[in-house]
Amino acid sequence: MKQKTALILRTTLAVFFTATALLVASCKGDAEERHLLLIAGPDSHGPRAHNHEKGMQLFARELQAIDGLKVSVAINGWPEDESLVDQVDAIVFYADGLEGHPALQEDRLAHLNRRITEDGIGVGMVHFAVHVPVDDGSDEFKEWIGGHYESLYSCNPMWTAEFKEFPEHPITTGVEPFEHHDEWYFNMRFRENMEGVKPILVATPSDETRDGPYVHPRGPYEHIQAAKGREEVLMWAVEREDGGRGFGFTGGHYHEGWDVVSMRRLVLNAMLWVAEVDIPEGGAPFTISVEDSDAAGDAVPTS
Numbered sequence: 342m343k344q345k346t347a348l349i350l351r352t353t354l355a356v357f358f359t360a361t362a363l364l365v366a367s368c369k370g371d372a373e374e375r376h377l378l379l380i381a382g383p384d385s386h387g388p389r390a391h392n393h394e395k396g397m398q399l400f401a402r403e404l405q406a407i408d409g410l411k412v413s414v415a416i417n418g419w420p421e422d423e424s425l426v427d428q429v430d431a432i433v434f435y436a437d438g439l440e441g442h443p444a445l446q447e448d449r450l451a452h453l454n455r456r457i458t459e460d461g462i463g464v465g466m467v468h469f470a471v472h473v474p475v476d477d478g479s480d481e482f483k484e485w486i487g488g489h490y491e492s493l494y495s496c497n498p499m500w501t502a503e504f505k506e507f508p509e510h511p512i513t514t515g516v517e518p519f520e521h522h523d524e525w526y527f528n529m530r531f532r533e534n535m536e537g538v539k540p541i542l543v544a545t546p547s548d549e550t551r552d553g554p555y556v557h558p559r560g561p562y563e564h565i566q567a568a569k570g571r572e573e574v575l576m577w578a579v580e581r582e583d584g585g586r587g588f589g590f591t592g593g594h595y596h597e598g599w600d601v602v603s604m605r606r607l608v609l610n611a612m613l614w615v616a617e618v619d620i621p622e623g624g625a626p627f628t629i630s631v632e633d634s635d636a637a638g639d640a641v642p643t644s
Contacts, residue, residue: 376411377404377616378429382418382436382443382470391469392596393435394643395635399599402640403609403626410618416643418443425644426456431463431586431616435593438472438490445478457485461584463615467608468593471526479530486587487538487579488531495528496565497556502544502575502592504603512541512578512588512610515624519603524556526591527573528565541588542576542607576607578614586615600631 379401381393394416401412413425418436420426432453436443444453456462464485472490473482482489490497503520507513527546531538548569553561578588588611592598599605609625634640 374409374411375431375616375618376413376429377612377618378413378415378420378425378432379612380415380418380420380432380434380436380443382434382441383416385437386594389596390594391437395631396435396467396593396596396599398638398640399605399629399631399634400609400612402629402634402637403605404612405640406626406628407613407618407621410613410616412641414639414641414643418446419449420644422644426452429462431465431612432456433465433467433612433615434470435467436470438469439474439492440477442470442473442478445473450478450481454481454485457585457587458581458583461581463586463617465588465590465611465615467590468524468526471529471589471591483530483532484581486589487535487577488529488589490526490591491530493558493562494530494564495526496553496560496562497524497526498546498550498553498560499524499556499594500546500550502542502546504542504544508539508541510539510541510578511614511620512576512607514610514620514622516603516606516610519601521592521598521601521604523592523598524594525575527575528568529574529577529589529591531574531577537579537581538574539578539580540574540576541578541611542590543572543574545570545572576611578611586617588615597631602627 379397381397385391397414401414404412457464501520501522502525505518507516551565551569576590580586606624610620613620
């Protein structure tokens with residue numbers, strides 16, 4: 342009788358501790374889930390260029406497979422429910438820049454600055470979203486992501502960049518050499534002496550590229566021509582003093598460019614990195630073509 346009672350007691354305790362462990366693990370998993378907000382601006386450049394919403398839905402579709410990550414997509418430059426901005430661990434913009442930049446509307450710059458520099462959330466800017474006016478957003482962008490495109494200082498020609506080597510960094514996980522014709526901005530306005538800025542993509546524009554024409558203004562600029570033969574940083578990353586992370590990526594003009602495996606993987610890896618989510622051993626997944634993703638519709642509901 343005593344043996345039977347002891348057996349029942351041991352079995353009950355085992356079930357209890359197993360259930361408790363599962364509950365703790367479940368709660369821990371929920372607590373550790375990271376939330377990434379992808380903000381897509383309105384499409385602005387005609388067919389198959391600056392397709393911000395479809396591009397962000399493509400990224401969201403791939404990132405859904407990542408454990409420990411929740412992805413939200415906001416369209417038209419900002420979430421309808423603004424409280425979402427205060428709930429996430431990282432925000433990435435793929436949108437038009439300058440005065441139309443979503444981050445510069447209303448009081449958003451100050452709001453984002455508090456979240457980024459006080460709460461230490463991650464932030465990334467893709468293509469035109471790296472471009473802000475000198476007198477509105479420059480200091481913040483240099484703090485948030487390490488630098489930005491500056492009118493008449495940086496330039497935006499269409500050219501084929503060749504990427505043969507990559508630094509050792511989580512963002513380059515699974516990335517292979519590639520080349521791609523795009524509107525690769527260069528000569529960014531970085532922090533002084535590029536303090537804390539880690540180059541990720543580096544390529545050398547040809548002399549003809551530096552001689553123009555550029556997309557707008559047409560150029561050429563003498564200071565760009567005077568730097569013939571110099572390597573240029575086309576993607577970079579920073580780890581900020583507030584504990585957060587940031588990145589800038591200057592390509593991404595053409596929607597079909599996201600079919601270049603290593604190019605898409607770099608941006609997906611960067612999104613995971615700023616959200617502080619472990620990047621898979623072989624890099625972020627590449628599972629679907631741009632065409633098939635567009636045809637499949639939204640990967641996640643927009644907000």
